[in-house]
Amino acid sequence: MEATLDLVSCAGCGRQVARNMLVFDSGARLVCPSCEADQEIAAVGKRSFWQLVVGPPALAIIGSLGLCLPILNLFVPALLGLGAVIAGIAAFRTALRGNTLEGVTESNKVFLILAGVVGGLWGLGLIGMNALAWLGLALTDRTHTLL
């Protein structure tokens, strides 16, 4: 059994992995699937660093503008607010993982944290405002039926 299993050490983590499990990474090194996945995540992280920073506040701003639109203001702010919260959490988690992600450094991860906090709180605010609007509508409807 062991003789037929051709074990090769991964160029990324050094684990002994069966040769047929290994794949070539972008640097033409033989790496195990989990190292390959890590590299892909890192590549995506680098590309989306500024998306992660800009995303949460941008969604919150668009959501806030949505408050001015008739009919759309009933759900657009809450939806975009939710998007801002989710994007904010993603930015925050990326910051917490810190230097393990390519493109994130000690000096620029403060942007991710800021984006996460601002986008998250703003998003929650939008959801809250929308919830109050719905509550207001519900109360208005009740008043109408009572009168």
Ligand SMILES: [Zn+2]
């Ligand atoms: Zn590996």
